[in-house]
Amino acid sequence: MSAATDRPTVAMLMYPGMTMLDLIGPYEVLNKMTDVHLVAADLNEMVSDAGFPCRPTTLLAETPTAVDVLFVPGGDGSVDAMQNPEILDYLADRGARARYVTSVCTGSLVLGAAGLLRGYKASSYWASRHLLTLFGAVPTDGRVVMDRNRITAGGVTAGIDFALALLAEMLGEDAAMLTQLRLEYDPAPPYNSGSPTTASQSAVQLVRSNLEPFNRQVETVASVS
C-alpha cells in the first residue's frame, strides 16, 4: 500500500511490441482505486505490436521496491522482453517482494523467463500455454488462474476478468462490483467463438499456425537460457 493511503501500488510493465488491450483492460479496472506506475527500461515513446504509440511514466529503477501488484502484459514483443536482462532482473527482484505477481496472455512467459513461475500453476494465451512447462510452470486451463500469490490470465481480453478478480482480492467485492458497473462490463459477444473449444476448427488452426513463429522463438529462448 502507499505510505499515506490505503491505495495499493501497481507496477505495470510496458515494453515495445506488447498488446495494448492486455495492458489497458487491467489499467482501466485498476486505475481509479490503486496507484498505477507504467514502468519500463526507459521513458521513450514505444509502439505496441499493432503500432499504437504510447509512453511509460516510471523507470524500472524508480518503482517502489515492494509493490502490491507486479503485472506483465503479453504480445508479440514478449519474446524480446524474455531476453532483456534489465527486465528479467527487475521482475525477479520486485517479484520476490510483491504481494501479487500477475500477467495477462503471454506475459506469463516473461514471468516464467524471470524464474517466477517455477512450481506454480499458470495460464497464458491459449495457443502458447503449453510453453509454460519450459519455465517449470504447470500450464493450467483457465481464464484467471490463482496459485498462492501468482495470478495469471488467459489471452488479451481475459485481463478485464483478471483485474476485477484482483480488485476484489485486494479491496473487496463491493469495489470490484462498483468498477464493473463503472466500465459497463456486461459483455455480450455477438458469437460464441472466444475459445478453442467453441471456435471453428479452421479458426483454431489459423490462429495456431499464425502463432507458430512466435512459439518457436520462445522455445529457442528457453533452450539457451
Next chain:
Amino acid sequence: MSAATDRPTVAMLMYPGMTMLDLIGPYEVLNKMTDVHLVAADLNEMVSDAGFPCRPTTLLAETPTAVDVLFVPGGDGSVDAMQNPEILDYLADRGARARYVTSVCTGSLVLGAAGLLRGYKASSYWASRHLLTLFGAVPTDGRVVMDRNRITAGGVTAGIDFALALLAEMLGEDAAMLTQLRLEYDPAPPYNSGSPTTASQSAVQLVRSNLEPFNRQVETVASVS
C-alpha cells in the same frame, strides 16, 4: 476501402481526456483486418482521462475524405471535444461521407454535438444516455445500437462487442469469429454487476452522482450551441 486492397479504412478520433479502453477495445478488434488511422487535431502526445500517455498518428486534415468507418471514443474529455470547432467540423464533414458513423460510451454525445445523430436511435454510457435528446437523437437501451449507418455502443467495454459486430458487418461473420478467438474473448466476469439493472442500488447511485458534474457540463454545452 483502401484503393489497393479490400481492407476497410477506419478513422479513430483521439482527444485529451478520452477513456483508453473505449479506444483500445475497438482498436484491437479492428487493426488486423482494416487500415486504422489514429486521428487528432495535432500529433502531440496527449493523456487519457486516467493519465495514460499516448499519441495519434494522422492529422484530421490528412484523413482520407471518404472513410469506411468514423469512430469516436468517450471519456471525461468528451465534453471538451464537443466544444472544439475543429473536431466538430471534421466529424460533420467525414460523417456525411463515411460508410459507418460510430462511437463508444459518451463518444455518441460528441457525434450528437456534430449534428450527426439527429433523428437516429443511439446508445451511450448508461448514466449519460438520456442526454442524447439534447442533440435530437433517440436514446436507446442497448449495448450496440444500429440505426441505418449509425452504430453507437454503450459504455467502455461495450466497444469490444460493438467492433466485433462492425467487423461482421463489413467483412463477414468468419472474420469476426476468427478475431474473437484471436483475442480469446470468452468473457467471464466474476460478478453480475455490469449494468444498472443488475448492480446494487448503492453502486448505481454512486456512479450517477460521480457523473453529475460531467452531465451538467454536457447540458450547458448543448444549451449554448
